Amino acid sequence: MAGDEPIVAGMAGRYATALFELAREAGTLDTVIRDLARFEAMLADNPDLMRLVRSAVFSAEEQTRAITAVLTKAKIEGIAANFLRLVAANRRLFAVRDMLRAFREMVAAHKGEVAAVVTVAEPLAETHRAEIKAALDGVTGKNVQVDVKVDPAIIGGLVVKVGSRMVDGSLRTKLNAIKHAMKEVG
Missing domain, CATH: 3.40.30 (Glutaredoxin)
Known part of the structure; x- marks a missing residue:
């Protein structure tokens, strides 16, 4: 039924779709969803990280360096880490929570x-x-x-x-x- 499919639109939907396809093809959906859940928990618990994600004041280089340091400390690697670094490098961190929500919806639909x-x-x-x-x-x-x-x-x-x-x-x-x-x- 068409109404049961998650609707992903706009930039966040495009990023989420690309991440979903890559993780599915690599057979790492569960690993990626777990790593991204850890990143989201860190966002929720750390106001400075949330400020970094939301602020347009930081340059792409600053955001990428900071995200890389956070990922290293959290031991988040592979597709999830590469995705988050790409989002930072493209100055799209402000939409990362929407991207992750859309990704979770795609994974859930994929798993029924x-x-x-x-x-x-x-x-x-x-x-x-x-x-x-x-x-x-x-x-x-x-x-x-x-x-x-x-x-x-x-x-x-x-x-x-x-x-x-x-x-x-x-x-x-x-x-x-x-x-x-x-x-x-x-």
Whole structure:
């Protein structure tokens, strides 16, 4: 079904597609995805690295040197390292997060996986997480990778987002619906 294919457009999509094709042909998809996940975690944890990625003030040479040092320290090598150095050399680091997101979507589609975000009011026991995964696998007919977020503001229940579809079974939403219904009656 055409609607299930990830849509990659623009510059980030072109870079992600090139990376995906190269990693697939080399048989290193799992290694590349793991290395890039480590790089993304470093981005999230290091404000200076994030500033380097976002800023247009640094020259291509400065960005390439800095990225090379980061990759060496993190022991990220091969296709992932070459890709990140190329992105820096081409002054495209500002879009690297979009490139990596598009790449992850292509890998997931290639593997027949679907990502789901499940928001709950409090942390789930592993048995409940497994039950939710099994239910989503059954509904979608695919291998669903479940990312659980905790948001106490939903009070109870859960909100499930798979692709562009969302089901909101939170207690907060139900209470708001009752509140609006009561206003209409009164």
